[in-house]
Amino acid sequence: MSAIDKAFTGSIADVYERLLVPLIFAPYAQDLAAHVARAQPRRVLETAAGTGIVTRALAAQLPADAAITATDLNEPMLAKAKDALKVALPDRRIEWQQADALALPFSDASFDVVACQFGVMFFPDRVKGHAEARRVLVPGGRLFFNVWDRIEDSEFTDVVVQAVAELFPNDPPRFMARTPHGYCDRDLIRSDLERAGFADITIDAVDHVSRAPSPREPAIAICQGTPMRSEIEARGAPGLEGATDKAEEALRRRFGSGAIQGRIRALVVSATSAAG
C-alpha cells in the first residue's frame, strides 16, 4: 500500500464530506448502524470514522445511555465530523479521538461493539487491525465492518478510473483498485478474521444505487475527494481539472447528461470475538 492511500487530508476531506459521502457512503451508514443497534451495545468504538456519517447514524439509532467513541487516523476528517455534528445534533454520548486502528489507545475489553465503515481496506496489516478490534472488545463482543466489492460492481468509480487511466496509459493511477476495492476476497476476509480470534463470521453482499444530479458531481467526488487526487496531481498535465473533465465526459457518455444513477455493491461483515 502506498503512503498516499491513507492521506485523507487538505481539500480531500472537504470534497469527501460534501460530495462523496452522499453519493456512496450514506446508504451503507444507515445499514451498518442498524447492525450495531441490534446488538444493543452500551459502549461502541468506531474506527476510521472519517467525516462521521456512521457516527451520526449511530447517534440516531442508539439509546440515550449508549457511549460512542469515534476515532480516525486523520484529524482533518474528524474535524469535518465534529463540525457536521455540531450543526446536526450536539450529542454528549460521543467522544472524538484521533487513533490508528492498528494501535488503539484503549484498554483490553473496553467495548461491546467495534464498527468500521469502509476503513479496513486502508489498514496496512488487516489481521493486526482485526486483532486490535478483538483486544478492545469484551469476550463475545461484536465487530461490524463493510468493504467495497470489486471495482466493476461500483459503476461510477469503474467508469471514472478507466477514463483517467486513458490519460496516463504508462502509469495509470491505481489507488481505487488497490485500496478501496482491494479487500473483497470473501475467503481472505474470513481467514484474516479467524486468525485474529473471531468466530461466527457472516459476509453479505449489499447493493445500493448511487444517485447524482449530473455527471459532474461523481467526477469531482472520485477524482478530487479521494487519495486518487494526489495520484493525478503527481502525474502532471492535464492536471486535476483536466482529469475531472475527462471523467465527467466518460460518465455522460455512459449514463446520460441529467440526473444519473449507478450500481454500488459492498460486503457487510459481522464477527464475534471468540472467548479465550
Ligand SMILES: C[S@@+](CC[C@H](N)C(=O)[O-])C[C@H]1O[C@@H](n2cnc3c(N)ncnc32)[C@H](O)[C@@H]1O
Ligand atoms: C473511505 S474513508 C471512510 C470514512 C468513514 N467511515 C465513512 O464511511 O465515510 C477511510 C477512512 O479511513 C481512515 N484511515 C486510514 N487508515 C487508518 C488507520 N490506520 N486507522 C484509522 N483510520 C484510518 C482515513 O483517514 C479515512 O477517514
